[in-house]
Amino acid sequence: MIRLKGVTKTFDGKTTVHALRGIDLHIPAGQIFGIIGQSGAGKSTLIRCINMLEKPDQGQVWVDGVLMNELPPAELRQERKKIGMIFQHFNLLSSRTVAGNIAFPLEIAGAKRSTIESTVNELLALVGLEDKANAYPAQLSGGQKQRVGIARALATKPRILLCDEATSALDPETTKSVLQLLKTINQELGLTIVLITHEMTVIQEICDTVAVLEDGVVQEWGPVVQVFTRPKAESTKRMIRGSISTQIPQELMGSEKTLLKLSFVGQLAHEPVISQMIRKYSVDANILFGKIDQMKDIPFGMLLVELSGSPEHIQDAIHFLQAQDVELEVLS
Amino acid sequence: MLWQATVETLTMVGISTVVASVLGLPLGLLLACTDQGHILENSFVNKVLGAVINVGRSIPFIILMVAIIPFTRLIAGTSIGTKAAIVPLTVAAVPFVARLVESAIKEIDSGVVEAALSMGASPWQIIAKVLIPEALPALVLALTLTAVNLIGYSAMAGAVGGGGLGDLAIRFGYQRFRGDIMLQTVAILVVLVQAVQMLGDWIARQLYKR
Ligand SMILES: Nc1ncnc2c1ncn2[C@@H]1O[C@H](COP(=O)(O)OP(=O)(O)OP(=O)(O)O)[C@@H](O)[C@H]1O
Ligand SMILES: [Mg+2]
Numbered sequence: 001m002i003r004l005k006g007v008t009k010t011f012d013g014k015t016t017v018h019a020l021r022g023i024d025l026h027i028p029a030g031q032i033f034g035i036i037g038q039s040g041a042g043k044s045t046l047i048r049c050i051n052m053l054e055k056p057d058q059g060q061v062w063v064d065g066v067l068m069n070e071l072p073p074a075e076l077r078q079e080r081k082k083i084g085m086i087f088q089h090f091n092l093l094s095s096r097t098v099a100g101n102i103a104f105p106l107e108i109a110g111a112k113r114s115t116i117e118s119t120v121n122e123l124l125a126l127v128g129l130e131d132k133a134n135a136y137p138a139q140l141s142g143g144q145k146q147r148v149g150i151a152r153a154l155a156t157k158p159r160i161l162l163c164d165e166a167t168s169a170l171d172p173e174t175t176k177s178v179l180q181l182l183k184t185i186n187q188e189l190g191l192t193i194v195l196i197t198h199e200m201t202v203i204q205e206i207c208d209t210v211a212v213l214e215d216g217v218v219q220e221w222g223p224v225v226q227v228f229t230r231p232k233a234e235s236t237k238r239m240i241r242g243s244i245s246t247q248i249p250q251e252l253m254g255s256e257k258t259l260l261k262l263s264f265v266g267q268l269a270h271e272p273v274i275s276q277m278i279r280k281y282s283v284d285a286n287i288l289f290g291k292i293d294q295m296k297d298i299p300f301g302m303l304l305v306e307l308s309g310s311p312e313h314i315q316d317a318i319h320f321l322q323a324q325d326v327e328l329e330v331l332s
Numbered sequence: 333m334l335w336q337a338t339v340e341t342l343t344m345v346g347i348s349t350v351v352a353s354v355l356g357l358p359l360g361l362l363l364a365c366t367d368q369g370h371i372l373e374n375s376f377v378n379k380v381l382g383a384v385i386n387v388g389r390s391i392p393f394i395i396l397m398v399a400i401i402p403f404t405r406l407i408a409g410t411s412i413g414t415k416a417a418i419v420p421l422t423v424a425a426v427p428f429v430a431r432l433v434e435s436a437i438k439e440i441d442s443g444v445v446e447a448a449l450s451m452g453a454s455p456w457q458i459i460a461k462v463l464i465p466e467a468l469p470a471l472v473l474a475l476t477l478t479a480v481n482l483i484g485y486s487a488m489a490g491a492v493g494g495g496g497l498g499d500l501a502i503r504f505g506y507q508r509f510r511g512d513i514m515l516q517t518v519a520i521l522v523v524l525v526q527a528v529q530m531l532g533d534w535i536a537r538q539l540y541k542r
Contacts, residue, residue: 051450080452091447094542095465105451136541
């Protein structure tokens, strides 16, 4: 659906900033594709290169078989109508009502009056804002504004939706409901969604695939569960450590006992592996910390366990866990 | 006499405000849109236009009035009287309007323009459907300010034979020592300015949706 080849972008100002340094990515149709990175990593620049709001210095951007880079203005505008975009700060027209904002892209595209009216009503229903049709953006909450943004982005029936930190200005509850809406759109309309964020929870909640961006370079990418449970890049590991924040007290780290960090993915999260281990090998397990989470629809658990027993037994127990396909890290 | 002078002042201010708006609005839009990073970025046009407008704005009105007499005669057919005064008033107001329009347009959040671009809007569509509607309250206030300024300038034009309240105040109030007439013209000017300002504020408030 979207393919980036060797995309670079440098900003020349007082200081030269290499915002993107050779991005290669393939975003398959129908996916929710997340791009995560810290502030300044180049996320916004990257997503803006997809619809040419930012022109790459080098490299190619292919969207649905069209090379976007060198399109003449009129054709580029035509292509942009097939790509919806939503923004962190919503960017609604303050002088238009909710219905007027949703009608805007249709007016731009030269749609007929009757078409505009029916499409606007459909979209108002889709985002659950029928009763706000005549309200102005200033009278809406952040979550409602983003719903208008989403409805507006969908008005021209695009195949792709780009989301630039779409939930970063919202509280956690509202974030959840907006993400839920995006998921629905992805499933029911079959839209390909590209979203960028600095929050792991957003990726975990709805993304199929994630790319980790740092310093204008994609550090790694793949299925969310794989990247988050078996991170390879240093920046991914840092991010995960930050988000799970298993700050282990010093005194525990220093103890003689063996400290393990276990991750369970998918079906395994339902299996009683720890009790099986205790029963099979004569070791004791003391659970220090645990949580279970969901990545999109896949359960994902994490346990911090302290093992005590004879060294051989502990070795056997570790082998057992590894044989069960538990992701395991020995901390001390 | 006072009534006639008031009508003359209103005519001068009214016509020059309208004409200056019609000429100044596109110039202001062009100035804003050719700025760096905007939809019609063009630093050559921007710099040249900016310089011309600055020259226009830096000439004192009294001097401008005299300097463009040939031009005034060409347009109005005469260089004295109310009709003639409209020409220099308009010429003085155009660059003023252009700058006010420019700053009103630049006040608009660039994100809104970006959203329109992402939908495939053309520069024209952005000007007509985003920039002007979003800046409308500010544009109304800009025109109000222009009209108020022109009331002041028109009194100056009156002092050199342009007719209107300024003319009356100088000829009767000052030269013939009629303090009462002086006072009355000043009072009318004050009321005019207040009325224009209040009207402008009211319209802007009605348009303001933020
Ligand atoms: N128009 C610009 N001119 C100059 N530098 C820019 C411009 N846009 C972005 N940059 C620089 O490029 C780098 C990447 O910016 P970008 O906005 O893509 O980061 P980001 O990952 O989206 O960060 P954030 O999470 O803060 O939005 C930053 O160092 C930024 O300062
Ligand atoms: Mg950003």
